[in-house]
Structure formats: structure tokens, C-alpha cells
Amino acid sequence: MTSISIIGSGNMATAIGTRAVEEGHTVEFLSREAAKAQALADQIGQGTTVGTYGSRPAGDIVILAVLAGAAVDVVTHFGEALSGKILVDITNPFNADGSGLDTTAGNSVAEQIAAAAPDSAEVVKAFNTLFSSVLKQGNVDGFLAGDSVDAKAQVAAFMESLNLRPRDAGALSMAHALEWAGLLLVGVARNGAGFDLALATQVA
Secondary structure, rough: OOEEEOOOOOOOHHHHHHHHHHHOEEEEEEEEOOHHHHHHHHHOOOOOOOOOOOOOOOOEEEEEOOHHHHHHHHHHHHHHHHHHOEEOOOOOOOOOOOOEEEEOOOOOOOHHHHHHHOOOOEEEEEEEOOOHHHHOOOEEEEEEEEHHHHHHHHHHHHHHOOOOOEEEEHHHHHHHHHHHHHHHHHHHHHHHHHHOOOOOOOOO
């Protein structure tokens, strides 16, 4: 069992939080909109709690389920409260018309988060190639990237507990490639495949 804190209260926060509780993890929600976090905790139930936004999260793994443009500001706001935590960036920084990204190689959202976070925090990019509807079903590949082997192992174990197949893409510098993979997935979904799909690898 893992202790999970989720910053955010949208669709992905709901999907990850629900699956985590179903698999026996403890879940805490934190949000600028405390009422939304409380409503989500009440909806999920099973001991789900609500923390104070900006205070130290209870979870060992902290999932940043916020808009890409807000992620760095959120991490800056929490500051040293995130010391020693594993921060999971699930964001996709699409541009306004969805034709590209607002980030560049070497400047992914995950890398920006790492620069803003306390030195003792470890950042892992994960979950950004999964739609919330597919996450509920499980049995799909989930890609992750990060510089800490231990942090990636803990996130991978959490993903496995949600019936996902973690696929290690390498160092945090690969986060930008995963952001492009998220854009590719949305493009395929919008052009006839629908949103009940996921990117997959085939291991011989």
C-alpha cells in the first residue's frame, strides 16, 4: 500500500484517486478550491482525505494533476513542503490549437518542475499518455521517465497496482518526448480512433 497525495480535482485526479483507493492505497486531495477537493473525497469515500493547499502533503508520492501552465506555480507555492517527495508530472503542455507543444527539448514541464522543486524532491513524468477513461479499465502500457531509479521504481510499482504496465522511457530528459507522445495520442483519437485507446509497446 502506498500513500498518495493528488494536487488537483479534475478528471485525471478523479480517475487516479478512484483507482488508487480501489487498490488499497491511501489518498489525499489538495486543491486551491477546497470545496471541490472535499466533494471529490466524499464521492470516492473509503477513507479519502483532504489536505490544506500549500501544506506538506501526506503522501510519499505527490501527483500533480493540474493544467500544464499551472504546474510550476503550484510547485513553487508548496516550496519546501515538497522536500523528499516523489513528484509525478502528468501534464500535457499542448498549444492553443492542439497542433504542437508549448515546451521545447530540455525544457519539458517535468524539467521545469524539477528546477522549481526542492533539491530533495524527485520528479517523474508519468500518466500523460493515458486518458482517464482508459485508466479506469487498466491493462494498458503507461510510460514514465525520470532521473532517480528509486523514484521510478516506486511510481512503476504504483502503476502496476492499478493494473497498468509501466514502460521506462529513460531519464527525465525524455519527458519532452512523452509530451509529444501525448499529443500524438490525442491526434489519433481525434482522427477516427476515439478516446478509448492507449499507446502500446510490443515485447517479443
